[in-house]
Amino acid sequence: xxxxxxxxxxxxxxxxxINNVMAxxxxxxKDHPSPYLAMHGQDPVHxxxxxxxxxxxxxxxNKLVFVSIGYFACxxxxxxxxxxxxxxxxxSFINKNFIAVKVDRELQPALDAxxxxxxxxxxxxxxxxxxxxxxxxGYPLLGIVYLPPKDFKDLLVNMHQAWAEDxxxxxxxxxxxxxxxxxxxxxxGVKLNKQQIKNYQASYVSDALKNADHFQGGFGxxxxxxxxxxxxxxxxxxxxxxxxxxxxxxxLTLDKMARTGMYDQLRGGFYRYVVDPDWLIPHFEKMxxxxxxLAVLYQEAARIFDEPQYQVIAEQTLDFMLSELLDxxxxxxxxxxxxxxxxxxxxxxxxxxxxxxKNLSADEYTIMTLHWGMQHSPALEGGHHPRVAMDVEAVSxxxxxxxxxxEALIASAKKKxxxxxxxxxxxxxxxxxxxxxxxxxxALTRAASVNKKYIQHARxxxxxxxxxxxxxxxxxxxxxxxxxxxxxxxxxYAYVAMGLLEWARYTGQASDLDQLEAILMQAWQRFYNExxxxxxxNMIAGINSREAVVSDGPMPSASASLIRVTLEFxxxxxxxxxxxxxxxxxxxxxxxxxxxxxxxxxHIRAMLxxxxxx
Numbered sequence: 001x002x003x004x005x006x007x008x009x010x011x012x013x014x015x016x017x018i019n020n021v022m023a024x025x026x027x028x029x030k031d032h033p034s035p036y037l038a039m040h041g042q043d044p045v046h047x048x049x050x051x052x053x054x055x056x057x058x059x060x061x062n063k064l065v066f067v068s069i070g071y072f073a074c075x076x077x078x079x080x081x082x083x084x085x086x087x088x089x090x091x092s093f094i095n096k097n098f099i100a101v102k103v104d105r106e107l108q109p110a111l112d113a114x115x116x117x118x119x120x121x122x123x124x125x126x127x128x129x130x131x132x133x134x135x136x137x138g139y140p141l142l143g144i145v146y147l148p149p150k151d152f153k154d155l156l157v158n159m160h161q162a163w164a165e166d167x168x169x170x171x172x173x174x175x176x177x178x179x180x181x182x183x184x185x186x187x188x189g190v191k192l193n194k195q196q197i198k199n200y201q202a203s204y205v206s207d208a209l210k211n212a213d214h215f216q217g218g219f220g221x222x223x224x225x226x227x228x229x230x231x232x233x234x235x236x237x238x239x240x241x242x243x244x245x246x247x248x249x250x251x252l253t254l255d256k257m258a259r260t261g262m263y264d265q266l267r268g269g270f271y272r273y274v275v276d277p278d279w280l281i282p283h284f285e286k287m288x289x290x291x292x293x294l295a296v297l298y299q300e301a302a303r304i305f306d307e308p309q310y311q312v313i314a315e316q317t318l319d320f321m322l323s324e325l326l327d328x329x330x331x332x333x334x335x336x337x338x339x340x341x342x343x344x345x346x347x348x349x350x351x352x353x354x355x356x357x358k359n360l361s362a363d364e365y366t367i368m369t370l371h372w373g374m375q376h377s378p379a380l381e382g383g384h385h386p387r388v389a390m391d392v393e394a395v396s397x398x399x400x401x402x403x404x405x406x407e408a409l410i411a412s413a414k415k416k417x418x419x420x421x422x423x424x425x426x427x428x429x430x431x432x433x434x435x436x437x438x439x440x441x442x443a444l445t446r447a448a449s450v451n452k453k454y455i456q457h458a459r460x461x462x463x464x465x466x467x468x469x470x471x472x473x474x475x476x477x478x479x480x481x482x483x484x485x486x487x488x489x490x491x492x493y494a495y496v497a498m499g500l501l502e503w504a505r506y507t508g509q510a511s512d513l514d515q516l517e518a519i520l521m522q523a524w525q526r527f528y529n530e531x532x533x534x535x536x537x538n539m540i541a542g543i544n545s546r547e548a549v550v551s552d553g554p555m556p557s558a559s560a561s562l563i564r565v566t567l568e569f570x571x572x573x574x575x576x577x578x579x580x581x582x583x584x585x586x587x588x589x590x591x592x593x594x595x596x597x598x599x600x601x602x603h604i605r606a607m608l609x610x611x612x613x614x
Contacts, residue, residue, distance in 0.1 A: 025095075029102060033480040035429045036072040036104040040081060044091035047102040050111065055540060058099050058136035064163050066098040069112050069130040071105045072429035073272075073285030073335040075345050076146045077129045083149045090153050097160040098133075105130075106334055106433055107478055107486035110536030113553070114543045119143035122177065133159055139174035139542035178542050185548035185591050186530065190583040197607045200593050201237065207598045208234060209245065216277055217253035225273040226257055228293040229552035233601035235297070239304050247305075254301055257294075258313045259388035264349065265372065266386060266417055269320035270294050280387065281379065284346035285338040288325055288436045289555055291317050292443040299447060311450065318447055321440065322457055329468065330460035331432040331479070332440050341425035348426045350383035351417070359420050364413040367406055370395045432479040434469045434492040437461060439555070441499030445506050455506075462503050465496055466515060474522060489536040490550070491558040493523035497565040516569060520578070523562055528585060533559045549589030551599040559585070560602035567606070567613045579613060586610045 028048050030041035040047055048054055050067070058065050068085075070077035084090050094100050105112040105128065112130070118140045119126040125145070132143040147155065163170060208230060211219045218224040231253065238246045257263060260279035263270055269291050271282035295317040302310035325332045340347035356374070357365055369375050373389025392410070396403045444458035469476045475493060477486035497519055504512035527534045532546035535558070550559040563586050570579035586606045593600055 033483040033485055034072075034104045034107060034431060035427075035480075036070060036077075036106075037102055039072070040085065040102050043081065043085045044088050044095075045085050045100050046091075046095045047100050050101050050103050050108060052538075052540060054099055054101055055136055055138050061099070062136065062167065063097065063099050064141065064159060065101060065134040065136070066094060067101045067103060067115070067132045067134055069103040069105045069108070069115065069132075070128045071335070072427070073287065073337045074128045075283055075285070075338040076127070078339050078343075080129050080146050080152075084147075084152050087149055090149060090156070093153065093156055093160075097156070104431075106429075106431060108536075109435070109491055110489045110534075110539060111543065113535055114539075114545075115140060115143060118177070119145070134542070135171050135174045137171060137175070137542060138540035139171070139178045141170060141174040141177075174542070178545070185532070185588050187584045187588045188590070189587060190580055192583070192587050192607060192611055194611055196590070197604070197611065200597055200604050201608070204597050204601065204604055205234070205237060205243075205246065207596075209249065211598065212249050213277065214249060214252070216279065217249070217256035218279070221277050223273055223275050224262070224277065224279055225554065226262065226270060226290060226294055227552075228290065228297055228554070229556040229601045230598065232293075232297055232300070232556075233605055235300055235304060236605065250301070251305065254298065254310060258298070258310075261385055261387050263313070264320070265388060266349075266414060266421065267320060267324070268316035269324065270317065281385070282346070283338055284349055286320075286324075286336040288321065288332050288334055288433075289439055291321055291325075292436070292439040293555065295321070295443045296446055299450065314447065315451060318443060318454060321443075326457075327430065327432060329432065329479075330464035331437050331468070332461070334429040334431045334433055334436060337427040337429070339427065341427065344382055346380065346385065347382050348421070348424050350378070350380055350385055352383040353378070355383070355420075356417075359416050360413050364409050364416070366399060367395060367409045368413045370398055371406075371410060430480060431485065432464075432469075434465065434475050434477055434488060435495040435555075437465055437469070438492070438495035438497070438499040441465065442495070442502045445499070445502040448506060458503065458506075462500070465499065470496075470519065472518065475519070487537060489558075490523070490527040490533065490562070491535075491555070493519060493527070494558040494562040494565070495555070497523065498561055501565045501568060513569065513573060516565075517573070517575075520562070520566055520569060524566075524578075524581060528559075532588070549592065549600060549603050552602050553599075556602040557600065560600075560606045563606045564602070564609055567609050571613050583610050583613070 025046055027041055027043060027046050029037045032038045032041060054065055103111060115130055115132045116126045119130060119132065123143060127145045129146055130143065133141045135141055142159065144155065213219065213221060219227055219230070231250065234246060235250055238250060256279045257270070261282045262274050262279050269286050272285050272287055272290060274280065274282045295314045298310045298314035298317065301307065302314060321332060324336065327333050338345050356368065360368060370390050371388065372386040374384040378384045390398070392403050392406050396406045399406070441458060441461045444454045444461060448455040448458055468479060475488035475496060476484045477488045477492055478484070497516060500512065500516040500519065504516055526537055532548045533550055534544065534546055535550070550557045563582050566578055566582040569575070570582060589600065589603060597604060
């Protein structure tokens with residue numbers, strides 16, 4: 001009987017092993033609730049979902065893990081899918097020699113941040129699609145962004161051969177690289193050095209103005225991104241000091257972003273970035289997070305500069321969010337794709353000359369070609385992309401019509417074009433992310449102090465966050481098609497806290513502060529200790545290092561944002577324990593702040609606020 005039992009157990013184990021292999025030998029992403037992952041569900045690549053079990057399998061099979069990160073609205077993600085991941089030859093090689101994992105960056109922001117940092121440090125630049133080879137022990141080895149099919153296939157072959165010939169050496173190299181990325185910088189206590197912080201502030205402004213484009217606005221001389229954390233801090237500093245050169249740069253940047261290709265002149269809302277130094281040609285994805293933050297930036301600029309047009313941009317941006325991104329639940333979806341339903345980047349927003357002529361009257365066409373700078377051949381293959389080339393008064397002088405008549409023609413033309421545009425189709429990512437909805441609540445509640453029409457939307461969003469994504473003990477990262485996706489990260493707790501603090505400011509209700517306190521307590525317990533910050537819980541060893549300070553990205557530093565909220569909450573409620581915790585946490589990171597603090601604007605802001613918090 002014993003031998004029969006052994007044979008039976010051995011047979012069961014063999015069948016289980018076979019079933020596990022068979023389960024791995026398929027694409028696991030079909031019908032995934034994440035639109036980005038679901039769109040890869042038909043690829044011939046045997047994509048797996050991210051998880052620790054992946055590395056158990058990698059160790060057993062002695063294979064590198066190939067992790068590819070992207071998001072639904074990303075243009076080059078679509079291109080690489082079409083060229084490489086749907087290529088049966090490339091897919092077959094990946095399936096045979098690697099364990100392939102697809103990641104939606106919006107569901108795994110901490111993993112994405114870590115791997116972006118790795119690729120930036122090792123390659124000098126990063127972006128999406130982000131493709132990283134990781135050892136079975138969980139250490140990043142090599143990362144790339146988009147590659148054409150031939151180059152990508154050559155890289156796959158070279159990586160497979162290198163691993164087969166010297167896995168031990170590559171393991172050592174990957175672990176050494178991970179160790180070099182560790183940042184250790186302990187707190188210096190609750191008392192900050194005021195002069196040191198003033199020095200950080202001065203060097204930040206100096207570095208920012210050195211990086212600034214004083215002719216076209218923004219930072220850098222190639223692609224232009226709307227760097228909210230940096231611009232918001234400069235705006236705050238200008239409010240205090242009224243530095244003329246700083247004011248001129250901020251005016252220039254705000255005007256350029258609002259009047260050129262960065263902004264949708266027809267429907268409102270900002271694109272993620274532009275690919276040229278003149279702000280004319282956008283990557284056409286629209287994201288919830290940057291529209292929420294830029295609405296805040298323009299509203300603040302309207303108040304500081306006494307510039308009503310900035311308030312108009314802020315409200316148009318919020319109106320775009322409410323009309324295009326609002327979900328029936330009261331939450332807001334993640335993004336609108338750069339690729340339209342005909343697989344054309346920007347096709348939804350572009351206007352061929354003949355279509356303009358067909359849909360507009362002769363007078364409207366004349367006015368709009370002047371107003372939107374469309375007199376010449378389109379700069380893009382799909383047609384004209386509107387920008388404000390001439391204001392109403394200039395057009396009025398050009399066509400010898402009154403400003404009132406020109407305004408009426410512009411309004412009637414926009415109405416016709418909007419009606420025509422609604423006949424087009426634009427794919428959407430319907431995920432409801434906690435962190436981005438926290439930022440949306442922050443933006444809507446701030447706007448309600450100026451325009452009461454936003455308060456009902458803010459109230460509904462606050463209720464959505466607390467009833468659908470918070471269970472009293474922990475936040476959920478995302479909700480999609482009724483399914484909870486991913487684990488909440490530091491950024492989720494930080495940005496939801498930002499939104500709830502703004503809401504509590506507006507209502508003045510103690511109960512709203514109580515709800516905020518519960519989320520703050522969970523955030524500090526889960527992500528912070530004396531060694532620093534975790535971006536997420538339960539990450540693999542090779543990526544799960546703590547940071548003394550978290551840098552700014554397109555969104556403000558999650559650690560510094562949480563510190564800022566905690567400082568204000570603790571001051572309001574006279575919570576001395578939380579105040580001490582926040583002051584201890586902000587008084588670190590000095591090594592990096594002394595050398596390169598451009599990407600730490602939010603942390604320096606938190607330091608300044610900590611000095612005055614009592």
